[in-house]
Amino acid sequence: MLTVLIRKSDVHMLMSSQAMDGTEYYLIFLADRLGLGTFLCAIVTLVLLILWVQSSGKNLPPGPRPWPFIGNTILFQKDPDGYLKYTNLASKYGNIYKLHCGFTIIVMINGYDAIHEAFTKQDDVFSDRPQLFAPLIGVSKGTGITYNSGLRWKTLRRFTLQALRDFGVGKLTLEERIGEEIEVIFEVFSKSLVEEGIRVKPYLLSATTNIICSVMFGARFDYKDTRFTELTSVLEEIFRLNAPIAKENFFPVTRWFPSGRELIRRRTAAIERVKAYLAEAIREHEETFDHSSIRDFIDLYIKAKRDNSNPEIFTESNMYKVMVDLFLAGGETTGTSLDWALLYMVCYPNIQATCQREIDQVVGSSRHVGLSDRGKLDYVEATLLEIQRISNTLTFSLPHICNKDTKLYGYDIPKDAIVIANLYSAHIDPKYWPEPEKFRPERFIDENGKLFRKDGFIPFGDGPRICIGEPLAKMELFLFFTNLIQRFSFTSVGPRTQISTRGIQALTLTPLPYKLMAVRRS
Numbered sequence: 103m104l105t106v107l108i109r110k111s112d113v114h115m116l117m118s119s120q121a122m123d124g125t126e127y128y129l130i131f132l133a134d135r136l137g138l139g140t141f142l143c144a145i146v147t148l149v150l151l152i153l154w155v156q157s158s159g160k161n162l163p164p165g166p167r168p169w170p171f172i173g174n175t176i177l178f179q180k181d182p183d184g185y186l187k188y189t190n191l192a193s194k195y196g197n198i199y200k201l202h203c204g205f206t207i208i209v210m211i212n213g214y215d216a217i218h219e220a221f222t223k224q225d226d227v228f229s230d231r232p233q234l235f236a237p238l239i240g241v242s243k244g245t246g247i248t249y250n251s252g253l254r255w256k257t258l259r260r261f262t263l264q265a266l267r268d269f270g271v272g273k274l275t276l277e278e279r280i281g282e283e284i285e286v287i288f289e290v291f292s293k294s295l296v297e298e299g300i301r302v303k304p305y306l307l308s309a310t311t312n313i314i315c316s317v318m319f320g321a322r323f324d325y326k327d328t329r330f331t332e333l334t335s336v337l338e339e340i341f342r343l344n345a346p347i348a349k350e351n352f353f354p355v356t357r358w359f360p361s362g363r364e365l366i367r368r369r370t371a372a373i374e375r376v377k378a379y380l381a382e383a384i385r386e387h388e389e390t391f392d393h394s395s396i397r398d399f400i401d402l403y404i405k406a407k408r409d410n411s412n413p414e415i416f417t418e419s420n421m422y423k424v425m426v427d428l429f430l431a432g433g434e435t436t437g438t439s440l441d442w443a444l445l446y447m448v449c450y451p452n453i454q455a456t457c458q459r460e461i462d463q464v465v466g467s468s469r470h471v472g473l474s475d476r477g478k479l480d481y482v483e484a485t486l487l488e489i490q491r492i493s494n495t496l497t498f499s500l501p502h503i504c505n506k507d508t509k510l511y512g513y514d515i516p517k518d519a520i521v522i523a524n525l526y527s528a529h530i531d532p533k534y535w536p537e538p539e540k541f542r543p544e545r546f547i548d549e550n551g552k553l554f555r556k557d558g559f560i561p562f563g564d565g566p567r568i569c570i571g572e573p574l575a576k577m578e579l580f581l582f583f584t585n586l587i588q589r590f591s592f593t594s595v596g597p598r599t600q601i602s603t604r605g606i607q608a609l610t611l612t613p614l615p616y617k618l619m620a621v622r623r624s
């Protein structure tokens with residue numbers, strides 16, 4: 103410890119900052135006359151000092167050199183090729199590398215083995231979520247599933263998993279609910295003028311969001327219903343403003359900048375609109391609740407609340423947040439995955455034809471494909487897995503946080519470092535996927551022609567934070583995909599060579615907007 107005695111009248115300003123290990127550093131500005139240059143030098147010195155103390159005596163992962171104060175923030179700017187940029191850094195620094203964002207260390211984990219080591223083998227250390235500023239604007243901290251940790255997260259996660267498994271419970275089974283949406287898409291295709299082509303993504307997004315509505319409210323909406331269009335547009339706004347690596351998360355001062363204030367204003371307003379919307383549905387359910395006839399997710403939650411087994415967890419604010427979590431995580435991801443699936447069929451007509459042949463042989467054309475056909479359509483299922491592997495709707499996991507100092511592959515990972523898995527890197531890992539850039543469903547077929555599940559395949563994440571919607575998403579992908587290609591063949595509007603399978607990085611990785619022709623099969 104260094105002690106310096108200074109006259110109080112000489113102190114002009116006192117700045118303090120806290121490093122990740124909790125140590126507080128004080129910077130004392132001694133005189134008015136020192137000027138801006140000295141002020142900036144002092145800030146740079148403080149930052150370098152903190153970075154030096156953070157890394158001294160530790161074997162932190164390597165990474166690009168951080169700039170004073172801003173660290174590697176420049177790398178985090180919006181970039182449609184962002185996932186390639188982060189993957190290229192792994193070629194340079196290795197599968198585990200670090201970036202700095204202000205005083206926060208972000209550890210990027212690449213390749214299946216390293217991701218599995220952290221998220222599954224060391225799950226007790228790497229399964230919590232950071233309390234980031236932007237994704238929590240307008241909601242209470244420590245609510246819901248996605249940005250929650252500890253007992254509340256575990257209880258709500260278990261409850262929701264069970265609830266998703268239970269549907270079933272209401273008037274219609276989940277399969278029937280999905281069937282209703284497929285019928286709507288059939289109608290859209292049937293009415294569209296084949297030669298002009300159709301952009302399917304908006305319909306797919308409406309369909310997948312509507313399925314969440316069915317699970318939540320026990321009711322679906324017409325796609326043009328203004329209550330539904332209002333809900334989807336406000337959810338889209340919240341989804342866009344979630345921003346796990348927004349500067350406002352790491353540089354509190356930027357929350358006062360016009361852009362920060364605008365983020366807060368828009369996100370708060372959007373959350374308020376969703377809450378008002380959900381409040382109406384919850385009120386109606388409370389009034390008509392019948393213990394012996396559980397209709398949907400809201401009813402199940404009301405039941406858990408009234409049973410009073412866990413009053414501090416089954417609260418109103420958790421109810422809103424879990425519902426928002428499911429809407430945000432479940433609509434866009436599944437809709438985008440389906441958009442990728444149809445795009446790949448347009449680009450690979452031979453594979454589409456092989457899938458159709460299998461469906462024709464196993465199911466025929468006189469009835470729809472159902473869940474009971476799963477397990478009999480190996481090539482179709484392999485195609486769906488390969489679409490997920492190669493398209494990577496979610497290129498990264500959500501942010502995790504390291505809850506104590508630990509070691510990963512010999513590197514020191516400090517407590518409170520944010521940890522993100524590069525899922526895309528796992529799916530191009532040549533150890534698991536020879537010629538990973540090639541679209542080849544046969545990878546998932548064994549020598550007996552049977553489907554087999556391979557290690558290294560983690561589109562839904564890995565470990566205790568694995569997506570809770572995985573079974574629902576897989577059911578939707580299977581039913582939509584099989585029923586659509588059973589009825590229609592999908593081709594490009596112009597020359598096929600002009601269609602690209604390159605993804606654009608936003609929160610999900612999405613195809614460039616494209617139109618397809620849906621030709622009815624006889």
Ligand code: HEM
Nearest residue numbers: 248431432435436439496499500562563567569570571575
């Ligand atoms: C093809 C569609 C989907 C994909 C690719 C996908 C993928 C993922 C991934 C990669 C994560 C993050 C895992 C991590 O942070 O380590 C996640 C989390 C999550 N997903 Fe999904 N998901 C999909 C559909 C769904 C659906 C349909 C729902 C709900 C109905 C859902 C609900 C959630 C929730 C609540 C979380 C947070 C889990 C937690 O923090 O414990 N997802 N998903």
